[in-house]
Structure formats: structure tokens, C-alpha cells
Amino acid sequence: MHNADRFADIPNSPFVRLTRLLEGTAPGQPPISMAVGEPQHKIPDFVPRIIAAHGAEFARYPLTAGTESYRAAVADWLERRYALPRPLNPATQVLPLAGSREGLFSAVIALTPAHKQGQRPAILLPNPFYQCYAAAALAAGAEPIYVNATQATGYLPDFEAVPENVWARTSSVFMCSPSNPEGAVYGKEDWRRLFARADHHDCLVLADECYSEIYDETPPHGALEVRARMDEALSRVLVFHSLSKRSSLPGLRAGFVAGDAALIARFRELRNLIAPVVPLPLLAAAEACWRDEAHVEENRALYRAKFDLADRVLGNRPGYFRPAGGFFLWLDVGDGERAALRLWQQAGIRVIPGAYLAKETPSPSGPLNPGAAYIRIALVNDLETTKAALLRIAEALS
Ligand SMILES: Cc1ncc(COP(=O)(O)O)c(C=O)c1O
Structure with a gap:
């Protein structure tokens, strides 16, 4: 088997499939x-200034652990944001990441055992899902288990439906909150239940919280916030955060992982060997971002204004809902692929068919793709462009 064949089980990139769907059709x-x-809001003013001021540091190799002051800024932010009962230790419980994606992948490589209870380990992930989760599981030799998140379960993965024998060989669980694409948010009780499962089956919780700061009314509860009140050592949990969405800086490639010190230590060993590092001038700018909330509030307000628009333009459509977090509309249109083609042909709008973000799984009535009825609409453009686009979508789908 060629190494790349390991990933044959994952459907092609949603964007490649979309290009194929629309090929030969004029908008x-x-x-x-x-x-x-890809967030398109303006970047914080201070970011280019800080990068320029630290320009000479491009002459130095950055360390895997980044700088003490970056890790301290992260620990302070986590304590403030989640009202943690005690601060994290920045020396042992935090590492910088070059964006959350590489961290989600390499954590699984570092922390997946060869066997669990004498069997191939399983890694649970929500379905629909961020493709990196499945790639990470397969690269680590584990079996990805796709756990459906449907309207019936509040668009949250139904981990309770996973059979006990699968739980027994589960080494990690990916949970994304707010979720991409549905914008569903895990509550305190949901996190507690998941941690109880993780303790019982001795598996890790990998919490992808890169959308945590893009929310509608209530700041989403976080995995650390709940875990810190169950277990002082934060055992079995790692959280992954990023500035890509929070600060509208997808190109900065800066984020962090935090949690269980023993896991961080093991992860750090692998990162020392192979992981990307964040250049020091960028790390300095990222540090300033974690220390500032004004630009985040502005960013969030702009997303809220776009969801207000969506409420007005699409709110009467059956299947429409305003998500609790994230910046996507997850719209039930009956047949997402057909709707995406129609939106392109009639309105010049590119959206992702939900089926491309999910995996077909067996169901009593035959194979079922939980995303098939949906389209994902990213509200990342400016207000004017978003307004024009939403009006076109409403007309084309009417
Ligand atoms: C669910 C989810 N997780 C992680 C990422 C990775 O983002 P980044 O690497 O920019 O932090 C994305 C990016 O779109 C995402 O949608």
C-alpha cells in the first residue's frame, strides 16, 4: 500500500468536488x-506594526515552545475567558501552534497508541466533520468512527449511540464546539458527559474550539472550563484554539494547544522533531491579539449584523435557523448538491453542498449522508456583499 492510499477512505476536498460540480457551467x-x-474582515491594526517592530527576529529559529510571554498571554486569556478556578501553568500546559489544523493532526500522531485493548484503536469524530480529523486518525493507524450530528440531536454528535465495544477501543474523541458547519454549541452538561465517558474508557478528548469567539449571544462554554472543575490536572483533555477566526487572521497561522501537562509533554517531544513553528515576529503579534478583546468584539458584531441580515432575508424559509456560534448558515434545501448547482447557475453564488462535508454512514433505511439535504453558506464577506448574495440566494431558492 502506498502511504497516500491510507486516505482513500476520505472523500476528496469539498472545494475540489465543488469545482467539479460547477465545471462547464457559467455563473x-x-x-x-x-x-x-476564510474570514475576510479587516485584520487588527496593531498586527503589521508589531511584526515590523520585531522584524529582526526573523533571523532566529523559533522554539517549539514559542516564548514565555506568548504562553503566559494564552494562559491569562484562558483564565479570563473561561473564569477558570486556577490558572494554567504556561510552562507545562500550553504550546503554540501554527494554526489549529496542524495541531489537531499532529496531536493524534503523537498520542495514539498502536493498540487499544489488543485491537486497532478507534477515533470518534462528528459527522459532518472537518476533514483533518479523519486524515489524522488514518495517518495514526486508527479507525475513524463517524458519529452523526443531525437535526434530531441538535446538530451535535450522538456519542451515546456509539456501541460499547467501539468505546472500549476508542483512543480519542474529536469534538468541535461551536461546530463547523452547523454552528452547534456543546453545553456544560454535554462536556461533563463526554469527560465521564473518556474517564471510563481511558481515552482523550480533543476539543476543537477554533470558533469559540464567534458566537451570537452567549459565550460558548469550553472544555477546559468544565474539566477544571472535575479534575485539577485536566487529565485526558487538550483544547485547540486559533486566531484565524477570532481575530480574522487566517494567514497569520497562530494558535495554541492547552490542557493535560503529561499529554503536552509527549506532544512537545514529537513537535520538537517535526512540527511547524511560528516565526517570532508573528508570535509577538499573536500574543498582542490574545491580550486584546476590543478587536474581537468588533469582529463578532459584524458577524451578528450579517446573521441579522440572514434572519431578515431567509428567516421565513422552512429549515432556516440562526446558529449559536460560528459563521456558517447550515441550510436544509432538500438536495444540497442540486441547490448548489442552481445557486451558481442562476445567482453566481458558490456554496458547499453539505454532502461534501460529511460521510455516508449505514442507517436502518440504507446508507445515509447526514449532510445531503444541506448547503453550507459562509458569511465571511463584507456586509454589502453578504446582503447582495443573500438576496440572490433567497430569489434563486424560492
Ligand atoms: C472546524 C475547524 N477546525 C480547525 C480549523 C483550522 O483552522 P486554523 O488552522 O486556521 O486554525 C478550521 C478551519 O477552517 C475549521 O473549520
């Missing part, structure tokens, strides 16, 4: 992309 109006979840 009905000047194109607007709402397909890629």
Missing part, C-alpha cells in the same frame, strides 16, 4: 464565493 451573475470559510 448566472457576477460570482460571489460563500464556499470557503
Whole structure:
């Protein structure tokens, strides 16, 4: 087997599949992309200034652990944001990441055992899912188990439906809150139940919280916040955060992982060998971002204004809902692929068919793709462009 064949089980990139779907079809109006979840809001003013001021540090290799002051800024932010009962130790419980994606992948490589109870380990992930989770599981030799998140379960993965024999060989669980694509948020009780499971089956909880700061009304509860009140050592949990969405800086490639010191130590050993590092001038700018909330509030307000618009334009459509977090609309249109093609042909709007973000799983009535009925609409453009696009979508889908 060629190494790349390990990933044959994962469908092609949603964006590649979308390009294929639309190939040879002309857009009905000047194109607007709402397909890629790339934040387009303005970056914080201070970021280029800090990078320039630290420019000389491009002459130095950055360390895997970053700088003490970066890790301290992260620990302070976590304590403030989640009202933690005690601060994290920045020396042992925090590491910088070059964006959360590489961390989600390499943590699984570092922390997955060869066997669990004499069997191939399983890694649970929500379905629909961020493709990196499945790639990480397969690269680590584990079996990805796709746990459906449907309207019936509040768009949250139904981990209770996972059979006990699968739980017994589970080494990690990916949980994304707020979730991509549905914007569903895990509550305190949900986290508690998941940790109880993780303790019982001795597996890790990998909490992807990169959308945590993009919320509608209530700041989402976090995995650390709940775990810190159950277990002082934060055992079995790692949280992954990023500035890509929070600070509208997808190109900065800066984030962090935090949690269980024993896991962080093991992860750090692998990172010393192979992981990308964040250049020091960028790390200095990222540190300033974690220390500032004003730009985050502005960013959040702009997303809220766009969801207000969506409420007005699409709110009467059956299947429409305003998500608790994230910046996507997850819209039930009956047949997501057909709707995506129609939106392109009639309105020049690119959106992702939900089926491309999910995996078909067996069900009593035959194979079922939990995303098939949906389209994902990214509200990442400016207000004016978003307004024009939403009006076109409403007309094309009417
Ligand atoms: C659910 C989810 N997790 C992680 C990421 C990775 O983002 P980054 O590497 O920019 O932090 C993304 C990016 O779109 C995402 O949607």
C-alpha cells in the first residue's frame, strides 16, 4: 500500500468536488464565493506594526515552545475567558501552534497508541466533520468512527449511540464546539458527559474550539472550563484554539494547544522533531491579539449584523435557523448538491453542498449522508456583499 492510499477512505476536498460540480457551467451573475470559510474582515491594526517592530527576529529559529510571554498571554486569556478556578501553568500546559489544523493532526500522531485493548484503536469524530480529523486518525493507524450530528440531536454528535465495544477501543474523541458547519454549541452538561465517558474508557478528548469567539449571544462554554472543575490536572483533555477566526487572521497561522501537562509533554517531544513553528515576529503579534478583546468584539458584531441580515432575508424559509456560534448558515434545501448547482447557475453564488462535508454512514433505511439535504453558506464577506448574495440566494431558492 502506498502511504497516500491510507486516505482513500476520505472523500476528496469539498472545494475540489465543488469545482467539479460547477465545471462547464457559467455563473448566472457576477460570482460571489460563500464556499470557503476564510474570514475576510479587516485584520487588527496593531498586527503589521508589531511584526515590523520585531522584524529582526526573523533571523532566529523559533522554539517549539514559542516564548514565555506568548504562553503566559494564552494562559491569562484562558483564565479570563473561561473564569477558570486556577490558572494554567504556561510552562507545562500550553504550546503554540501554527494554526489549529496542524495541531489537531499532529496531536493524534503523537498520542495514539498502536493498540487499544489488543485491537486497532478507534477515533470518534462528528459527522459532518472537518476533514483533518479523519486524515489524522488514518495517518495514526486508527479507525475513524463517524458519529452523526443531525437535526434530531441538535446538530451535535450522538456519542451515546456509539456501541460499547467501539468505546472500549476508542483512543480519542474529536469534538468541535461551536461546530463547523452547523454552528452547534456543546453545553456544560454535554462536556461533563463526554469527560465521564473518556474517564471510563481511558481515552482523550480533543476539543476543537477554533470558533469559540464567534458566537451570537452567549459565550460558548469550553472544555477546559468544565474539566477544571472535575479534575485539577485536566487529565485526558487538550483544547485547540486559533486566531484565524477570532481575530480574522487566517494567514497569520497562530494558535495554541492547552490542557493535560503529561499529554503536552509527549506532544512537545514529537513537535520538537517535526512540527511547524511560528516565526517570532508573528508570535509577538499573536500574543498582542490574545491580550486584546476590543478587536474581537468588533469582529463578532459584524458577524451578528450579517446573521441579522440572514434572519431578515431567509428567516421565513422552512429549515432556516440562526446558529449559536460560528459563521456558517447550515441550510436544509432538500438536495444540497442540486441547490448548489442552481445557486451558481442562476445567482453566481458558490456554496458547499453539505454532502461534501460529511460521510455516508449505514442507517436502518440504507446508507445515509447526514449532510445531503444541506448547503453550507459562509458569511465571511463584507456586509454589502453578504446582503447582495443573500438576496440572490433567497430569489434563486424560492
Ligand atoms: C472546524 C475547524 N477546525 C480547525 C480549523 C483550522 O483552522 P486554523 O488552522 O486556521 O486554525 C478550521 C478551519 O477552517 C475549521 O473549520
